[in-house]
Amino acid sequence: MKRAFILLLDSFGLGATPDADKYNDVGVNTFGHIADWAAKAGTPMQLPVMEKLGLAAAAHAASGQWAQGFHQRDGFTAAWGAARERSTGKDTQSGHWEIAGVPVEFDWGYFPKTVPSFPAELTQKLQELTGVPGFLGDCHASGTEIINKHGDEHVATGKPIIYTSADSVLQIAAHEDSFGLERLYEVCEIAFKLVEPYNIGRVIARPFTGANGNYTRTTNRHDYAVAPPAPTLLDHVKNDGGEVIALGKISDIFATQGVSRVVKGKDNMALFDALLKVQDEAGDKSLTFVNFVDFDQAFGHRRDVTGYANALHEMDARLPEFISRMQEGDVAVITADHGCDPTWPGSDHTREHIPMIFFGPGVAPQQLPISESFSDIGQTLAHHLGVPPLSNGNNLL
Structure with missing residues (x-):
């Protein structure tokens, strides 16, 4: 029996790519800078499970620097390396699609960093078709900040909060109780059709609850996304008779294309619990793909170094549960x-290498070369599962 699992730590970069200057990202290093911060704070990071798998060595291969607090230099138990993105963006869809064998060879549309950010004809048409009294925000913003800023006025007036980011995205936030969750979804469905001429990748429904300037986004987020332009690893597995189990926001990112089953979770640890349950159930030729969104959504975008470091420690502490359940034929x-x-x-994504840490009962420990495309990940898993090869990428194992 052969099974594959993708554990995606959303936004966990290992250092700037050679083309980072095009993105004003020269010098970025998500993992390295968190480790630096922790060491300076007198609480050096300790990720013994991922370090033994080769994480710090992969980061060194990517950035040329050893992360502070990480001392293992050999004896790794996984095939470890790093990859550079071939797609031109540094957004969610491009990264996920490229991992699954479909690099984004076109340029997404983006909304400018102006106030307002959205074209007047777009917001006017959206208001006309939805019957809302207007909009609040209309700018680049952090979701949690703009919701707390405009939440009271939104509840009082019924005007949805609209905002964007460096991603190709229109986000619409509304209160689940006063505005209504289904109504928010309806507004987003209409908006998704309206942004098509602008080549926007996603419209995201951002429901929240709370009162009096103290609001919390709920787990009822929904992404309305453009479908991948070509068959991905998910399609290859499903079409060849395997089950594709999408945990977290994976199904939304792929517009449900190639997905057999959807499993949700409110945060990283809930998703990890769901992963363990799926791991016990998944059958032969299955692909389980989980996105641990908190790293990006709750800590990266909010520039919360402490929260990001704590989330990494939580993940490392849970990994032995997953590893102990792995079966022969699992990768x-x-x-x-x-x-x-x-x-x-700022609060945007950064152009960085990503880790490629392959492990399982039959994976030989080795250093992998720096991949020139994330698609090497998908191609490696396609080869392992015995499904038809992807159009892009190289098998690494």
Whole structure:
């Protein structure tokens, strides 16, 4: 029996790529800078499980630097390396699609860093078709910040909060109780059709609850996303008779294309619990793909170094549970989709190498070369599962 697992630590970059200057990201290093911060704070990071798998060595291969607090130099138990993105963006969809064998060879549309950010004809048409009294925000913003800033006025007026980021995205936030969750979804569905001429990748529904300036986003987020332009690893597995189990926001990112089953979780640890349950159930030729979104959503974008470091420690502490359940024929990979250096100015993603840490009962420990495309990950798993090869990428094992 052969099974594959992708454990994606959303935004966990290992250092700037050679083309980082095009993105104003020269010097970024999500993992390295978190480790530096922890060491200076007198609490050096300790990720013994991932370090033994080869994480710090992969980061050294990517950045030329050893992360502070990490001392193992040999004796690794996984096939470890790093990859550079071939796609032109540093966004969620590009990273995930490229991992699955479909690099984004076109340029997404983006909304400018102006106020307002959205074209007047777009917001006017959206207002006309949805019947809302207007919009709040209309700018580049952190979701948690803009919701707390405009939440009271939103509840009082019924005007949805709209904002964007460095991603190709329109985000719409509304209160689950006063505005209504289904109504928010309806507004987002209409918006998704309206942004098509702008070549926007996603419209994201951002429901929240709370009162009086103290609001919390809920787990009922929903992404309305453009489908990948070509068959991905998910399609190859499903079409060849295997089950594709999507945990977290994976199904949304792939617009449900190639997905057999969807499993949700409210945070990283809930998703890890779900992963363990799926691991016990998944059958032959199955692909389980989980996105641990908190690294990016809760800590990277918010530039919360402490929270990011704590989340890494939590993940490392849980990994032995997953490893102990692995069966003969299982291959798992720890990876990411881009960087989001919490020490870097602003709140956007960062152009970085991503980890490629392949492990399992039959994986020979070895150093892997720096991959020139994330698609090497998908191609390696396609080869392992025995499904038709992808259009891009090289088998690494």
